[in-house]
Amino acid sequence: MGYYKCPRCGSTDAFEGTELNNGRKVSVIKCRDCGEILRKKKDYFLTEEEKRFEAEFEAQYARDKEAREKVDEDLVLKIFLIICVVVLLYILIF
Numbered sequence: 001m002g003y004y005k006c007p008r009c010g011s012t013d014a015f016e017g018t019e020l021n022n023g024r025k026v027s028v029i030k031c032r033d034c035g036e037i038l039r040k041k042k043d044y045f046l047t048e049e050e051k052r053f054e055a056e057f058e059a060q061y062a063r064d065k066e067a068r069e070k071v072d073e074d075l076v077l078k079i080f081l082i083i084c085v086v087v088l089l090y091i092l093i094f
């Protein structure tokens with residue numbers, strides 16, 4: 001798991017609490033030390049392990065994508081060859 005870092009006091013001790021927003025209860029992440037509301041986008045940090053995991057996941061995704069594109073290229077080439085053969089046979093027969 002990553003961690004939250006409070007921009008106000010620098011604490012990494014956060015908890016999930018609820019807050020009233022326009023009369024509705026919403027869940028928020030708050031700093032346990034000063035009560036600052038923390039945002040997932042800017043106050044959330046990944047641990048080294050998570051960064052590695054994410055990099056590995058992206059690398060794997062890129063490899064899969066490449067493999068899929070390769071298959072597509074092969075398929076296009078095969079279809080092209082089949083069309084060539086058909087056209088050639090047509091020319092030879094008639």
Ligand SMILES: [Zn+2]
Binds near residue numbers: 008
């Ligand atoms: Zn704080």
